[in-house]
Every structure is written in C-alpha cells, then in structure tokens.
Amino acid sequence: MAREPKNDPTDRLLSLYEGMLTIRQAEERLKALFADGEVPGFIHLSIGQEAVPVGISASLGPADTVASNHRGHGHALAKGIDLDGFFAEIMGRDSGLCRGRGGSMHVADVSIGMLGANGIVGAGLPITLGSALAHKTRGTDAVAVAYFGDGALAEGVLHECLNIAALWALPMLFACENNGWSEFSPTDRQMKASLKDLAAAFSIPHVEVDGNDVEAVEAAAAECIAALRRGDGPRVLECRTTRVRGHFEGDRQDYRSPDELAGLAATDPIARCRARLAELGVDANRIDAIAEAIDRRVEQAVANARGAPEPSFAAAAADVYTAAEG
Amino acid sequence: MAREPKNDPTDRLLSLYEGMLTIRQAEERLKALFADGEVPGFIHLSIGQEAVPVGISASLGPADTVASNHRGHGHALAKGIDLDGFFAEIMGRDSGLCRGRGGSMHVADVSIGMLGANGIVGAGLPITLGSALAHKTRGTDAVAVAYFGDGALAEGVLHECLNIAALWALPMLFACENNGWSEFSPTDRQMKASLKDLAAAFSIPHVEVDGNDVEAVEAAAAECIAALRRGDGPRVLECRTTRVRGHFEGDRQDYRSPDELAGLAATDPIARCRARLAELGVDANRIDAIAEAIDRRVEQAVANARGAPEPSFAAAAADVYTAAEG
Amino acid sequence: MVETRYGKAINQALHDALAADPSVILFGEDVGEAGGPFKATRGLQEAFGAERVRDTPISEAAIAGMAVGAALSGLKPVAEIMFMDFVTLAMDQLVNQAAKARFMFGGRNSVPMVLRTPHGGGLSAGPQHSQCLEAWLAHIPGLKVVCPATPADAYGLLRAAIDDPDPVVVVENKALYALKGEIDDSPAAVPIGRARIARPGRDATVVTYGAALHTALQAADALAGDGVDVEVIDLRSLQPWDEAAVLASLSRTHRLVVLHEAVEAFGIGAEIAARMADVGFDELDAPIVRVGAPFMPVPFAGALEKAYLPAAADVVAAVRRTLE
Amino acid sequence: MVETRYGKAINQALHDALAADPSVILFGEDVGEAGGPFKATRGLQEAFGAERVRDTPISEAAIAGMAVGAALSGLKPVAEIMFMDFVTLAMDQLVNQAAKARFMFGGRNSVPMVLRTPHGGGLSAGPQHSQCLEAWLAHIPGLKVVCPATPADAYGLLRAAIDDPDPVVVVENKALYALKGEIDDSPAAVPIGRARIARPGRDATVVTYGAALHTALQAADALAGDGVDVEVIDLRSLQPWDEAAVLASLSRTHRLVVLHEAVEAFGIGAEIAARMADVGFDELDAPIVRVGAPFMPVPFAGALEKAYLPAAADVVAAVRRTLE
C-alpha cells in the first residue's frame, strides 16, 4: 500500500480509508476462505483494528521497518506488502510471500521492511530493537516499529526492550494495540501495570490515542515518528482498539458478554472514517468505488492464489540455509 | 543465625551486630582461603552489604523462605544456615550443605527455607514468586523474600514477577541490594528505570532505605514483612548499599575511581553499628567478645571443613533423581 | 474399560490428582476459566476453585519458575506451557533450576513439579507452533520426560508424573487430543521409564513414541500384508528410556528402526540408535535406520507439512532397508 | 606463523572483522569497556568506538533478539552470551526467530548474525556456569554451530561465522582461552562444515571437538606407546558436521569412538554414532563407543569435577573396547 503523502486533507483521508478497507476486505475474504477450508491453520483477524497500522504507516517509508505479531495481516498490508503474495501465502501456495512456509502468522517481506508477523507473543519487540539499532548505527533516519498487543505486556522481554531502547535512544516506536483481550481472558486480569506507567518508568514518552480513529492515530504516529527521526529516542504509542472477531477464527467468544458483542459495531474505524468523509462532502459514489476496486483486487488475488502451484518441498528444503555461492 | 526476637533494644542491636559480623568474618576468612587456593571457582563477597540480609532476617522465621543470587553468603547465613556446612560447601567437602556439588553460588538449605543462592541473574525471582504462591495457597502466614541486585533490574523476568506478585497479592518481598554495580559496569549505564518507578507502575509499595544502616533496614523490613503477613500483597524494599570488594575475588577493580575506593570504608555497616552500640553505652569488651566468639566459630568451621572428606562421586551420581522407594 | 479421548484422559488425570491431593495446583495461560487452549483443563477451575487452578499472564519464564518455587515450598504444581515451541522462554528455570536443585543442593530435597506441553505438527500451525523439542530436555540430567501415545497412557503417565518427586515434563501431541482409546474404569499410574510392546513381531523392531506410534502401527500392518512381522515398541518415557526393553526386542529381531516426528538429526532417535550401536552391536544384522522429520522448520502449507511429517511409507521403506 | 592464545585469536578475529566491514558490530554484557569476562573483546571498544562495540544490560533475550533484528536490517552483529548456560534465556530468539527467518520468509533474506558463547567445565564454576548445550542448537534447522579447539580455528571459524549469511553459534571453551598455538601471519577463515584430521592413524578413529580434542590427542599418545595407532578427527563444525570425513576415517580404521565433554546421553556424539550405525554399518568391526560426561549436572568441587570430566584414560579404555 505504502501510500504517497497526500497534501489535500480529503485525499489524505481517502487514502487512509482505502488502506483500512483493503485490510478489512482482505480479512473478510480470508474469513470466508477459512470457513470454506481454503485457509489452513490458525488465523487471527484484525477486523476492527485497521486504523492502527494504517494510521502509523502513513508516516513510514520503505526504509523503515516493522515487526508484528500473530494478528499481523493489517500491519503487513499497511506496510505495503503485495496483496497477491499475501493471499497466496495464507492460502499456502508457492507464489506466497513466504512460499507457503509461514502462513498467516509469518507473513513477511524483509525487502520492504516488513520483518514478519510472529507466532511468539512479544518476540517482535527485540527484533525491532535490533532493527532500530541498525538504523541508528548506519546513520540513517529510518525508524523501526513494533506492533504488539496488550497481552504482550506481561512478557519480560518488553521490559528489556523498553530499557535498552531508552538507554540507547533508539528510533523505535512501541505500537501497542490495546484491545483489552489476551486470547480468552480480559487483559485487566493479567496485567497490573499500565503501559503508560511502564513507559514513564523508563522515561519514554507515551501517547495514548483512540485507535479506532484513523486520523487521530495518524496524527499521533506522525508526531512520534518525527521525534524518532530527529533522534529523540523511543516513543510508546498506545492505541485503544477493538477486537471484533474471536481470538482466532473458530473461537465462539462465549466468554464475552452479549452487551459487549452488540456494541462492537459502534466502534468500527471504517464506518467512522466513512462518516467523516461524508462530512467532508466526499461523494458516496466515489467512496463506494474504492470498495469495488478493492473487491476486484482481492478477488484477483484470491483467483491468482487458487491458480498458483502448491509449494515445492525441494525448494523449501534448499532454503533452510543460504546456498553457497559459485 | 535465626535470631530470637530480643526485646531490649541494646540486645536487639547486639544481635544484629553479631549477625553482620558473622557474615563479615566468614567472608574475610573465605577471602583468605580463596587467595590461598583453598576455595575453588568463583566467589562473590558481600563485604559491606551485610546489613541488608541481617536487617531483613530479623523478621523472618524458619517457615519463611528466601531465594538469593550469586552474592548469597550473607543471605544464607542470615537465614540461619549452618556455618560448618557453609564453609565445607564453599571449600568443596562432603560435609558441605550441598555435599560440595554447588559451591559458593549455590549454598542452600531448603529445610530452613533457604532456597539457594543462584548463578543465574534474576532466576531467584520467579522461584520466590512460586514459594510465595505456595505460602498463600497453603494458607500460612509465611512470606518469601527474593534478594537481587541492581544489575538484575534489566532482566525481563523481574517484570513478569512484579506483575504476578501484584496481580495475585502474593506475600513476596522484593529485596534489592542496590550497590550501583553490575559486574564491571555502573548500573546507571545499564538501567534507565528506577526500581521505585517500576514498583509504582505495578502499584507495589516501594520503600527505600539506607542499606548500610542495619537498624533502618530492620525497621523497614519489619514493616514490609508485617504487611505481607497481613495479606496486603507484595512489597519492594530497595536497600542502597556498597560493594567493597571486586565483582568476584580476583577482580582488581581498575574500573573504579581511587576516590570511590577510598570512600568505601566510611559506609561500613558494621563500623556504624559498633559506633551506635558505643553510643548506647555497650562496653567495648562485650563487643570485642562477640568478634572473638565468631572468630573461634569460624576457625572451627574451617578446621572441620579441612578435616572433612572429599565429596563422593557415587553419592552425587545417585542424587540426580530421588531414589525410588522400597 | 471405557472409551475416552486423549484430551479427556488428561483432563481426568488432572481432576483425579487435584481431588486426591490438596497440594496439587494447576496454572498456565487460559487453563482456568477458558479450560485450556485444547480444552484439556476444562471444568477444573469450576471444580477446584480459582486458587488451585490459576490463569496466568503470558509470562512463560515466570510460569516455569513459579513451579520450581512452589515445588520447593510444599506444593505439587502442574504448570502448562501452551505450545512446546514456547518452552524456549522457560529453559532457564527448567534446566538451570528445576533439573539441578536436587543434585545441587546435596540431594536433601526434590522438586515435585510437572510441566505439560503439547508438541507436534499436522495442524498447519506453522514453524513456531509445531516443534518437537523433547531431545533438548532428555539431554538434561535431573529432568524426566514422558510422551504418551494413547489415552490410557495420557492418563497414566500424567498421574505418575504428578506423583513423581522429581520434575517431569509431559509432552502431549496436539494431533492426538481427539484420539479415542480404551482406558480402565479406575485407571492407575503408568510407571515412568517403562516401554510397552505395542505390537509383538519377529522380523524387525520399530522403536517410537507419541503420535508416531500410530504411524508405526500402520506401517506394521502394511508390512504384515507382505509377510514381514514387525515389533513395535512404544517408549512412553524418553528420559529415562527403557534401554532393556529395546535391547531385548533387538535381540529377538536383530533389526532396528527408530521413528519419531521430531527432526531426525540430533533427535531422540540418535541416542537410541547410538546406544544400540554400542550395547546391541552384536545383535545387529543390519544398519540401524532412523525415520524422523527432515532438517527444516515445520512448514505451514498442507502439502509441505504432509511431505515433512514422517509417514508410514517411510517406515515401511526403512524396515525394508534393514531386511535387505 | 606466530604463537598466540585461543582468547587472543578470538580477539584478533573480531578486530579484523570490525576493521574489514563497517556493518560488523559487537554487543554483550561487559564486552566493551571491561573487554569481556574472559578478555576476548579487550581493546575493541577503544579501537572501534562505543557505537560498534556496545555494553548491554543483563538482558539475554533482548541481546539475542537484537542480533536478529540488526541482521535483518543490514548489519552483521556479533553478540555474546557470557556463559552458554545463559542461552537458556535466549532460546526463543535463537530457535524460533534467527533459525527460521530465512526458511519461513520464503528464502528471500538471510540472518547474518553470530552468537559467541563459552561452554565447558574445569574451572569449578559449578552446575550453572559449565554446561555444554551445543546438542540443542545442532538439533535446530537453520542454525549453524561451530566449536573451535585451537587458536587457529578460534580465529578461522569465527571469521567464517561472521562472513556466513546464516546465523552461526560459535561455542568457545572456557578452559581453552589461555591455550597457546600456532596461527598464520595472515590467517584465513576456516570453512564451516569441514573436519580436520588432527592426527592420522590406522587402528581406530576418535571423533571429537572443542577442548576434548586435547584429551583425545593425549589418549592417542598413550595408545601409541602400546602400538595402537589412533586417528583423531576434530569436527570443528557441529552443524553441519563433516559426515564424509568421519565415514572416510571409519572406512580406514573400522573402529569408532566419539568423545565430547558434553553429557553423553542425547549429546552430539549420539548423532554421529547413530549416523555411522546406518551409513557406516558395513565398515564397523566393533561397537561404537561414546565417551562423554555422565548423566549429572556439572559438580563444583574439584574432586567431583575431575571425576566428571571425560579423561584420556576413558578414551583409552573406549578405544581398547573397540579393539577387543
């Protein structure tokens, strides 16, 4: 996606809208494909959380890096990962970004700075730290973003990374998607400390934002990332957001109250963005055209994936190590 | 040692003095034995830090548990570990508390609640957490104490333990010996967060105390431990103290400024305690008699260790697992 | 005898252990209210209360360490690590603490803890949710490791693990949770360290454990059709493992294949083969052949994972090689 | 040729790598100003600055993870874990991230990182500062593992590791840091995966690596006095290991002993023996005998540790067993 900076505010918002809708429609498609048995394994959908990566990625360029977690589709797409490769990967085809070896929890494209979704809660944090260290050591103004959930707050490695990032003033953005849930448990039963207080303990500026308001996320992220590029040291951006679907597809969410489930639609970042576009006087047809274009693009990606060959076992075996030269 | 509570304040202080001096004289003896090649391996002396475990242990009974770190001689002795077994262990004899298998970094006596010194920085923390969980689950009013240094603040497991202890209101005392050093580096180059701020983030009451003032440590620890016994949840006790010797014996401490090294004597908790005893009118002969008694006891322990047999390899091999019954 | 599922047998073992001994407690991520990621702990918090069946934060190092500390302080904790891939976060406590505390403290105390964790592929769970890392643990003096292949053993080995005074890692296989099998009405503990002849035979021995047992039995059926009579040994315990049983079988068949789902190189099978190439050398009439996963991470796509997992055909080929 | 020490050779390799390639950086606990716990990094921060030679906090998981991230972002990090026992805190990043990133991301990138860490006993450092855990790493597809036995290899394998596009763990031996040996004036990298015949011989093969090489050579000397001519193979690399070299030697001597300091059970030697019991079966004239540490934690007391460590006499006895 890697959107060009748009100067006109309406164009900017349309671009953010398109970014979010791309993730949404891709995931809605995955949801259906999963239900139909065309997607194997576990998939964790980020439906309802799209504003976070789209808002953040608006300030990122190809030299910037991001590392993600198990709920990484949005992070990857917003960073500009190829949609064909994305679907093909999750559907387990040879044309997948990872040639079908990683699947949903490992979509990656290091060539554009997407250092991978991750199946290990918290593991993206030190990887991002190292990436930020590389940016700083190489003297570029690139930044590194770690996406993680509120559940990951309990992992010790977060503490290690907050400390080192602060100590060395690394250009790292700690981007927390706080959706209130850690799998099947509300995070407030798992975490005694808030990220705000933890960040404060390490003297890292913490910004909290309504993670379902893409404009707010964009603005907050832009400020954080500008600070990183100036060499001001790490920032924490905590985005309050909403997990709409189960922890993974197939999770019936019995543990959530009917009231909570009923209220989810109201928080939808895409509906909010659309309302805002309408306020700004954008024509409904123009907005609908975006959805249609995405739909065609997604269907094309699905069709391409369906038509792609199964991954090659021999190629996989040959890729455990780098082939010797010569 | 496991001193009886003394009601008379002078007697109390004498008892604390004796506790500290026992550790000091034992370690001074170890220092000489190490220099003479009678102690193998690495030893980390706590000379200058004796007030911390002695002050804390004044509130502990045999049902309470402590876990320690690499600099654990004082923690172990203050908890009441047997002096003969202590010397024999560190000198690698069969009569050692661990039958010569652990050495200085592993002195332990689980039967009196000393869950071991530890060679892994931070590792005593979750062990203490589990011990506190056991106390709580079993419905006793016992408490669990983790001794750790300021260098351990950087380990992620501290964060995990602060969180769980707070979340479950476990009777755990986080006893930090902040001596300003992590091996050969000043800790302020390694840690961006203070323990105070970390504790605050988890809503754990934090008490800071002059760790070289045994009365102050005793008073602060008594309050913390009373709170634990009441079921009020964990406490952090941060003791500012002074590492007098090198990180381990043999470390020449080139990295410390001559000024700093020259100033170390002034912080000596034992000298301070002795001055206080003099103030209280305790006769110098009575004080000196304590030193002499300890000296005899230590020499006896050394002589016993020297006379003890080498550890048995067959017995060691047989102790990897519990022998099957019957 | 009743029929039950592997996952249900685990649940029953935990239930019976909690009921039998107040010092048994359970903790892990989502093991309480949610009943566990694979439902193995379903209903236990309801039955025994939130003090004895605890949901933890996502803190694997602390989970393992808590088990050590609780075990040193009078409890018998049964901790869960949700996927075996995540024991990578708990190795210090398992290896440097749990395994060594008894030896290192002079043999005067033990560490009666259990760590349950599922390994194995077949669910397209990808490279970080499918690994079989049991060889690491078997290499560590002071740990015991068991790996049940059937519902009856899932019950019996877990009860034995909880009764055991030393730290035991119970490695379950994700693909087996739904497996049905017979179990006694009042099932007993299955002694740790003893293998089972899952199928007697005279022509060659296949030693295996865990889910691969079923692959071995399939292969044995196929070979039986061709008149080759394979003995299948289910190790059940990996540390200690039943060297005598393997040697006895080899002494009858003189041909040995070792099979597991874990990566072949440096896996459990290496030790068994190496040991038999020493103490069983005179009994060997053929090369010892190992069948295990190839040297690559567990791939995600169905086609790749299927090619990755050792199959009955591989075992058949291996047995044939020993008969050449 | 000059004489240098093992520790000094490591220092020189790091120095030369830092000088040769600006993308090489070093980090670890006290590796900078203090020059490393074993002085292997002495002077490097002074020479190359605190940006390229960094002292880290005591955060092993972050150290390993930083190496992964830096390697994915254009650098060639060389991280240090102070004692191999502490890799227990870094296994997720090594095993789930570093090892898998290339495969898992479709083979489109590599992870050119090095992790240096010392193993081994002999210093009465006790059960948590002496372990040899290399078999764990050798079991993990995607990692390479080397273990130099001499100053020349300490230099050459480390240079090769830093040049290698994939993650390499360089396992040093604490007891060897002071060892002296010859090294070229302009030493070159030593290719990963190739063994070396440390001593040619006809009667039996002893395969070993690391500090145990010197034990093997001692044993060979003793046996030579009795007219037994032992070939000693220094593996140098453990993953990949040089199967062809071992098989070639076995095909000459027909007798095999595998020796290492690590615990015998489920150690590196198990794989080598298992493999030879398969591909080398027809060459074997005797049982394959392994010599390794007994199944117990590394004990502290001098007398215990001495009895614990495999000695030349054990190797002599093992070779004799293959000749019976």
Ligand SMILES: Cc1ncc(C[n+]2csc(CCOP(=O)(O)OP(=O)(O)O)c2C)c(N)n1
């Ligand atoms: C180390 C580790 N522990 C446990 C898990 C299992 N797990 C996967 S996601 C998850 C909850 C994560 O919650 P959060 O970080 O808030 O992300 P969310 O799912 O809410 O987006 C857990 C426990 C894991 N994948 N890795």
Ligand SMILES: Cc1ncc(C[n+]2csc(CCOP(=O)(O)OP(=O)(O)O)c2C)c(N)n1
């Ligand atoms: C996990 C781990 N990392 C590193 C070390 C090496 N080490 C031993 S003590 C120490 C410094 C500890 O500093 P602190 O906790 O402040 O204790 P102090 O020595 O000051 O008493 C280090 C880095 C270790 N033993 N364990």
Ligand SMILES: [Mg+2]
């Ligand atoms: Mg969440």
Ligand SMILES: [Mg+2]
């Ligand atoms: Mg300190």
